[in-house]
Amino acid sequence: GAGVSQSPRYKVTKRGQDVALRCDPISGHVSLYWYRQALGQGPEFLTYFNYEAQQDKSGLPNDRFSAERPEGSISTLTIQRTEQRDSAMYRCASSLEADEQFFGPGTRLTVL
Amino acid sequence: GQNIDQPTEMTATEGAIVQINCTYQTSGFNGLFWYQQHAGEAPTFLSYNVLDGLEEKGRFSSFLSRSKGYSYLLLKELQMKDSASYLCAVRVDYNAGNNRKLIWGLGTSLAVNP
Numbered sequence: 001g002a003g004v005s006q007s008p009r010y011k012v013t014k015r016g017q018d019v020a021l022r023c024d025p026i027s028g029h030v031s032l033y034w035y036r037q038a039l040g041q042g043p044e045f046l047t048y049f050n051y052e053a054q055q056d057k058s059g060l061p062n063d064r065f066s067a068e069r070p071e072g073s074i075s076t077l078t079i080q081r082t083e084q085r086d087s088a089m090y091r092c093a094s095s096l097e098a099d100e101q102f103f104g105p106g107t108r109l110t111v112l
Numbered sequence: 113g114q115n116i117d118q119p120t121e122m123t124a125t126e127g128a129i130v131q132i133n134c135t136y137q138t139s140g141f142n143g144l145f146w147y148q149q150h151a152g153e154a155p156t157f158l159s160y161n162v163l164d165g166l167e168e169k170g171r172f173s174s175f176l177s178r179s180k181g182y183s184y185l186l187l188k189e190l191q192m193k194d195s196a197s198y199l200c201a202v203r204v205d206y207n208a209g210n211n212r213k214l215i216w217g218l219g220t221s222l223a224v225n226p
């Protein structure tokens with residue numbers, strides 16, 4: 001695709017519900033990263049993939065968070081039993097291996 | 113641990129030059145990136161340094177000193193549209209070089225005044 005896309009752009013959910021955030025990287029990009037970004041802060045690393053393999057999930061806050069990239073392209077970040085503290089901007093980025101990362105527009109998650 | 117420091121806020125005047133500094137203490141250093149982020153938008157790539165010295169790209173230049181753990185981003189002929197957050201990010205290799213990721217600073221919010 002022309003750029004990294006994410007959906008939904010905005011998600012409002014009630015506490016306790018599960019949410020799935022989708023990232024569609026630039027075609028051919030090997031690496032895919034998930035970040036969380038609070039207002040006025042830099043991106044906070046969550047996890048990343050090379051192709052379909054999850055290389056590092058050390059940034060996931062707890063076991064309610066999981067991610068997958070089953071075919072080495074589209075990725076889904078899932079948050080189970082959401083809590084208010086999960087409210088944030090979730091960003092996805094992709095890159096050709098070690099090159100610059102291209103970011104998607106993000107998903108603004110609000111947990112009521 | 114991995115640590116990146118940059119000033120929280122800076123102010124400059126349209127047409128002037130501004131230098132945004134970044135210092136880092138990381139292991140497995142393999143390059144330093146600068147990104148620009150306008151309010152409400154995604155970060156966009158500005159520059160990349162892996163060797164010591166200055167990289168120039170139009171009005172923007174970036175400098176790296178690996179021995180000092182120091183970089184700066186230089187913006188010349190400032191324009192109002194340059195008002196944004198500037199993020200310093202260090203690429204690190206870890207897990208015996210099998211993994212690679214970016215460690216991000218908190219960003220420097222630059223306000224350009226007329």
